[in-house]
Amino acid sequence: MIDMDALEIPEKMFEEMIEQANEAAPVEACGILAGKKNRAEKFYKMVNVDNSNTHFMMLPEEQFEVTKDMRSAGLKMLAIYHSHPETGTRPSQEDIRLAVTPDVIYVILSLANPGEPDIKAFEIEAGVVTAAPVEIVKG
Ligand SMILES: [Zn+2]
Numbered sequence: 001m002i003d004m005d006a007l008e009i010p011e012k013m014f015e016e017m018i019e020q021a022n023e024a025a026p027v028e029a030c031g032i033l034a035g036k037k038n039r040a041e042k043f044y045k046m047v048n049v050d051n052s053n054t055h056f057m058m059l060p061e062e063q064f065e066v067t068k069d070m071r072s073a074g075l076k077m078l079a080i081y082h083s084h085p086e087t088g089t090r091p092s093q094e095d096i097r098l099a100v101t102p103d104v105i106y107v108i109l110s111l112a113n114p115g116e117p118d119i120k121a122f123e124i125e126a127g128v129v130t131a132a133p134v135e136i137v138k139g
Contacts, residue, residue: 005038007079007121013043014136016103018117020045021083021109030056030082032066034075039137042075048082055094056082062103079121083108086121088112091121091129099124105132 009017012035021029030048035041044066048056066073070077080101089110099106110118122132 003111006135007031007033007107008039008137009107009119010040011136012139013040014119016043016045017081017083017109017119020116021085021111021117024048024083025085025111026053027051028053028056028082029109030058030080032058032063032077033079033081034066034070034073035078036075040078042070042073043081044069050106052114053085054092077101077104079105079107081109084108084112086112089118091122091124096124096127096129097125105134107134119129 011069020031030046032044032046033040034044046058046062050057050105074078087110089108091106091108095106106122106124108120119134121132123130123132
């Protein structure tokens, strides 16, 4: 069980996520949110090698670079993020199956309603999905 303090995403980062998602659409965008405690401080935009509108896959080389960068910056991986260009925020069967990283929150940004991006966070453990609190904060 992860610490249930809401994951805090600064407004500016949220805007960057929306921008990346809009640019990638109809392909899913993906990324990693790193920070301290429960506050995201850095957003790593990742390449979706699947180049698909229904799933995503990060490049291991790129993940390795991000892990190194996080470590040297004293940040930890808080969330694995991807967008749903055409569907709601619910994790897909594929998302649930591939959610194997321990101790992270899974963040999904839906662009299904034009002009109204919706963000939700989940804990996914051994196939069980639980909603996790996420807040967009000033700064
Ligand atoms: Zn998904």
